[in-house]
Amino acid sequence: MERYIYMDNAATTPVKKEVLEEMLPFFTEKYGNPSSVYKLGSANRVEVEKAREKVALALGADKSEIYFTAGGSESDNWAIKGAAYKYRDKGNHIITTKIEHHAVLNTCKYLEKQGFEVTYLDVDEDGIVKLDDLKRAIRDNTILISVMFANNEIGTIQPIKEIGEIAKEHNILFHTDAVQAIGSIKIDVNELNIDLLSLSAHKFFGPKGVGALYIRKGVRIDNLISGGGQERNKRAGTENVAGIVGLGKAIELAYENFEEKNKYIISLRDRLIEKIEKNIKYVRLNGHRTQRLPGNVNVSFEFIEGESLLLMLDLNNIAASSGSACTSGSLDPSHVLLAIGLSHEIAHGSLRLSLSELNTEEEVDYVVEKLVEIVDRLRQMSPLYEKIKEEK
Amino acid sequence: MYSEKVMDHFMNPRNVGEIPDADGIGEVGNAKCGDIMKMYLKINDGIIEDVKFKTFGCGSAIASSSMATELIKGKTIDEALQVTNKAVAEALDGLPPVKMHCSVLAEQAIKSALLDYSKRHNVKIEGLEDIEFDDDHHHHVEEE
Numbered sequence: 001m002e003r004y005i006y007m008d009n010a011a012t013t014p015v016k017k018e019v020l021e022e023m024l025p026f027f028t029e030k031y032g033n034p035s036s037v038y039k040l041g042s043a044n045r046v047e048v049e050k051a052r053e054k055v056a057l058a059l060g061a062d063k064s065e066i067y068f069t070a071g072g073s074e075s076d077n078w079a080i081k082g083a084a085y086k087y088r089d090k091g092n093h094i095i096t097t098k099i100e101h102h103a104v105l106n107t108c109k110y111l112e113k114q115g116f117e118v119t120y121l122d123v124d125e126d127g128i129v130k131l132d133d134l135k136r137a138i139r140d141n142t143i144l145i146s147v148m149f150a151n152n153e154i155g156t157i158q159p160i161k162e163i164g165e166i167a168k169e170h171n172i173l174f175h176t177d178a179v180q181a182i183g184s185i186k187i188d189v190n191e192l193n194i195d196l197l198s199l200s201a202h203k204f205f206g207p208k209g210v211g212a213l214y215i216r217k218g219v220r221i222d223n224l225i226s227g228g229g230q231e232r233n234k235r236a237g238t239e240n241v242a243g244i245v246g247l248g249k250a251i252e253l254a255y256e257n258f259e260e261k262n263k264y265i266i267s268l269r270d271r272l273i274e275k276i277e278k279n280i281k282y283v284r285l286n287g288h289r290t291q292r293l294p295g296n297v298n299v300s301f302e303f304i305e306g307e308s309l310l311l312m313l314d315l316n317n318i319a320a321s322s323g324s325a326c327t328s329g330s331l332d333p334s335h336v337l338l339a340i341g342l343s344h345e346i347a348h349g350s351l352r353l354s355l356s357e358l359n360t361e362e363e364v365d366y367v368v369e370k371l372v373e374i375v376d377r378l379r380q381m382s383p384l385y386e387k388i389k390e391e392k
Numbered sequence: 393m394y395s396e397k398v399m400d401h402f403m404n405p406r407n408v409g410e411i412p413d414a415d416g417i418g419e420v421g422n423a424k425c426g427d428i429m430k431m432y433l434k435i436n437d438g439i440i441e442d443v444k445f446k447t448f449g450c451g452s453a454i455a456s457s458s459m460a461t462e463l464i465k466g467k468t469i470d471e472a473l474q475v476t477n478k479a480v481a482e483a484l485d486g487l488p489p490v491k492m493h494c495s496v497l498a499e500q501a502i503k504s505a506l507l508d509y510s511k512r513h514n515v516k517i518e519g520l521e522d523i524e525f526d527d528d529h530h531h532h533v534e535e536e
Binding site: 303304305306307308311312315324325326333343344345348380381382383384385386 | 394399402403405408410419423424425426427428429430446447448449450451453454491
């Protein structure tokens with residue numbers, strides 16, 4: 001097969017062989033419904049519970065606090081809508097940030113239409129939430145704080161422990177969208193005072209369409225999916241047994257040899273950043289230089305546009321993504337890049353390369369080599385670059 | 393998502409560059425929206441002898457510019473004025489609906505360069521008197 005370099009691991013990851021192998025029997029011979037009485041069904045209940053234990057272990061939680069869902073978006077919707085409706089009598093104010101994933105942002109926008117009030121916190125130039133702003137935003141009627149663990153575009157890791165403390169101090173529920181953080185950061189929900197946490201299997205070599213919501217014991221939220229009594233009456237629907245088993249295996253593997261893997265991915269990331277900055281002019285790193293996800297690189301190349309960059313990378317069999325408007329079909333470039341203060345033109349020229357343990361140093365070097373060529377080629381075509389050259 | 397022709401013009405754009413002693417230069421679009429097209433014309437006896445472009449923008453913006461230059465090279469001013477955004481898009485075997493504005497920009501780049509020519513050389517070009525260039529194109533262009 002032709003060489004293919006995948007550097008879009010923040011978008012999704014392949015299912016690991018070990019994960020797939022554990023999943024496969026549940027599509028065919030072990031097809032029973034976990035709610036059934038007979039062995040074919042009830043045996044699968046045991047498997048679902050084993051997976052629950054694995055997820056709980058990874059989060060420092062109790063297995064009774066883990067609820068399986070159909071992925072990160074459902075978990076975010078459930079946590080936020082569920083908390084909002086449950087505590088409506090207590091208050092109608094929610095605090096979140098301007099750089100959340102759309103699963104959180106659009107859920108909050110929906111709730112605004114339902115009469116809730118939402119504060120969208122600014123972030124600093126690195127994309128980090130300002131704790132003083134958070135404290136100032138808290139009101140008597142604040143019922144929920146939702147801040148993502150780490151940002152999907154620029155990789156910035158938020159001060160989750162501090163935010164958890166502030167929430168606890170004020171007796172406000174704290175939800176975190178940890179979709180990008182799981183497998184990349186060690187998380188202990190008790191140490192961090194997290195009440196609700198969303199995760200999704202396909203970001204750490206598990207299957208798509210399955211995730212989980214951690215709900216701290218004693219925290220009550222309304223249901224999102226009504227129906228049968230699955231997930232202890234909190235989330236209806238016949239369990240996605242194969243997916244849940246895959247999620248369990250994937251999260252277990254994600255935290256095996258964790259330090260070693262992270263060290264390796266960070267070394268790749270820093271090599272990539274360093275080489276790009278060394279070999280290409282008029283480039284800026286987006287997000288915090290060190291307080292960022294191990295695999296995240298996000299840079300803006302001035303004078304060129306992200307979609308043409310992605311197309312040229314694709315023609316070289318390199319998969320990446322961009323915050324340019326042209327890649328999303330919307331009018332504006334990424335809300336995250338605008339929130340950290342980038343101008344529209346700089347945001348249009350952004351490129352995200354997200355690495356995993358499967359990438360190599362050699363791939364990093366090859367990508368930089370191609371980037372140098374492609375960026376130069378596009379700049380030679382750009383009237384903006386022409387102006388800069390004239391000014392020099 | 394793009395036709396083979398779009399990809400061909402994106403990967404091998406025709407007439408990229410500048411014309412130092414151009415008779416007309418047009419620039420449309422803005423960086424905020426993510427696309428700028430600049431077109432240079434060399435005109436002799438009412439014929440577009442040479443044309444070059446530079447574009448900041450997505451794949452279809454580059455392909456549309458390239459195609460527009462091909463469509464007007466060697467043509468008369470009148471013929472060049474007849475080149476519509478639809479003609480550019482059709483010549484590219486179509487553009488995705490969200491990218492139609494790129495072809496609009498290409499049509500405007502031609503007209504903007506011709507307008508510059510008419511001003512510099514004091515030549516009246518019919519059809520260009522009242523033209524307005526819409527930098528905020530994203531928000532107005534209707535898809536056809």
